[in-house]
Amino acid sequence: MTKIRCAWCEKTDLYKDYHDNEWGKPVYDEVALFEFLILETFQAGLSWYTVLVKRENFRKAFAGFDVQKVANFKDAKLQVLAEDVGIIRNKLKIKAAVTNAQAFIKIQEEFGSFSKYIWGFVDGKPIDNNPKSLNDVPATTEISDKLSKDLKKRGFKFVGSTVVYAFMQATGMVNDHIEACWLRA
Template identity: 45%
Template sequence: MSTCLWPGNNQLMKEYHDREWCIPNYDDRFIFEMLTLEGAQSGLSWNIVLSKRESYKKAFHNFDISYCANLTEEELESIKDEYQVIKHLAKIRSVKNNAIRTLNIQKEFGSLSTFLWQYVQFTPLINKRNFDADIPAQTDLSIQLSKDLKKRGFKFVGPVIIYSFMQAIGMVDDHIESCPFHTHHRTS
């Protein structure tokens, strides 16, 4: 069996590919973490973001949504200066903004998970890709979800970011079919 090629020989990327990527997750905290990290990636490589993941967890109290929603401007500036996160202030501010928007969705739908997973009828989209090059950067569904999130006030949620996010939380399985981590090969 051949695995997806995109992680290359990078151990951090391989661990993410093997243990998290395209595995369905319904936990709002994890979903918020992935939304934050995917937004931080905009214009950068995923490897850079993964290498800063632990700093993000410390800075944002393990992505506690209520904590993030209540951060002050001074605390956001402090995070930029004191933690090894992406130093783009708009991306840092988006964590607070998106946490507030997430709390609103939780009030309306019961959870962020319920809101998002309804887009795929609560069942992951299992794709049949032969090569990494077959994986699109965005889809009609990611375009629609991006528009809907933007209407709700979310930031850094363009259709390409959202497609990567959908993969990150397992709404989509884009492992190549020969990869042992594709849904059809996983046993647990």
């Protein structure tokens, strides 16, 4: 029996694996949240597939997404990253990763964890949008607008509402699996 999936993931096995094992599953782990946040900011303006293909390279380049280490990257490290063909070499996004790590740590200090902060925007539980098809899945919502605005106020970069909504989908803050998808429940 063939599994019915959300149509966006049917192009490659890499997409299917990501869809089946990660996308839309609630994430509370600080390292995983930081990884998704950084990867989503690098994805801005590109396809998610581009990021997935380079994900392991990103993990190596960004110290396993250890937020403390990334927050302390110096200019020499940023230059090395800008020359690393294994990642997306956008200098502004690379610099933003360090800025975002520093802002992430400030949120951890203020709220006790980034998870507590981020999940507070959805009252601690996933929002179930129950889309019938991909056409019913929004690019942004009122909540992603609010969260984006708050992240920017706290110093984050490359966190527009579309990026934030994609982060919310990836980390299971919203359930946008289509009605027929085997992961819907």
